[in-house]
Amino acid sequence: QTVVTQEPSLSVSPGGTVTLTCGLTSGSITATHYPSWYQQFPGQAPRTLIYSTNTRFDGVPDRFSGSIVGNKAALTITGARAEDECDYYCVMYVGDGISVFGGGTRLTVL
Amino acid sequence: QVHLQESGPGLVKPSETLSLTCSVVDASFGVYQWCWVRQTPGRGLEWIGYMYPSGTTNSNPSLKSRVTLSIDGVKKQFSLRLASVTAADTAIYFCARRSFANYFDYWGQGARVTVSS
Numbered sequence: 001q002t003v004v005t006q007e008p009s010l011s012v013s014p015g016g017t018v019t020l021t022c023g024l025t026s027g028s029i030t031a032t033h034y035p036s037w038y039q040q041f042p043g044q045a046p047r048t049l050i051y052s053t054n055t056r057f058d059g060v061p062d063r064f065s066g067s068i069v070g071n072k073a074a075l076t077i078t079g080a081r082a083e084d085e086c087d088y089y090c091v092m093y094v095g096d097g098i099s100v101f102g103g104g105t106r107l108t109v110l
Numbered sequence: 111q112v113h114l115q116e117s118g119p120g121l122v123k124p125s126e127t128l129s130l131t132c133s134v135v136d137a138s139f140g141v142y143q144w145c146w147v148r149q150t151p152g153r154g155l156e157w158i159g160y161m162y163p164s165g166t167t168n169s170n171p172s173l174k175s176r177v178t179l180s181i182d183g184v185k186k187q188f189s190l191r192l193a194s195v196t197a198a199d200t201a202i203y204f205c206a207r208r209s210f211a212n213y214f215d216y217w218g219q220g221a222r223v224t225v226s227s
Contacts (some may be wrong), residue, residue: 001173003173032215034211034212036211036212036214038155038214040155043125044181045217045218045219045220046155046204046214046215046217048213048214050213051209051211051215052211052213054210057215089152089154089155091157091213091214092211096168097143097166097167097168098157098161098170098171099145099157099208099212099214100157100159101147101154101155101156101157102154103154103166104154104155106133
């Protein structure tokens with residue numbers, strides 16, 4: 001069974017840049033996994049940030065960007081703000097209609 | 111305009127079947143895949159399964175033996191049944207639309223379900 005890994009927690013200073021990554025326990029992430037990223041605040045439904053590796057969803061600020069770096073998908077926040085402090089999840093599509101969520105990264109802005 | 115809303119019992123007894131329905135406002139209901147995702151207390155998100163209005167479906171291998179998905183294209187509703195529930199199935203259950211590039215673009219607000227006697 002496919003397992004998608006994320007850093008459990010990261011921190012960034014206000015105005016700084018942070019990169020969250022998403023990997024597979026077996027194999028490399030490629031564009032064919034259609035990497036997507038979601039932001040979730042406590043008590044709320046996830047909010048879509050990035051899809052198809054690097055396409056920003058409607059209304060998402062351009063300080064959020066997606067890429068594939070090496071064998072992982074990456075979400076970079078450039079010029080982090082206090083309001084970016086929340087949980088971030090990646091999702092990989094692994095075929096046969098199956099999506100797999102990463103375990104999530106809790107981002108602290110301090 | 112796209113809107114999803116989950117409904118169903120908030121309390122289910124152990125060993126019984128959890129049933130939820132997602133009601134959708136979407137003029138293009140017939141062309142998208144409709145999914146269930148859950149979030150257990152203090153833990154991350156878990157994809158449960160999807161259904162396409164044509165009837166094509168698949169579910170998380172770890173839950174497959176207990177999951178039944180159904181869809182009603184006329185009512186624009188899709189449903190989840192999870193059998194033989196235990197406390198580990200206590201979670202917030204979200205319905206979501208999966209778009210053509212295999213990402214979730216619209217979400218319901220979530221339905222909290224507790225498994226307890």
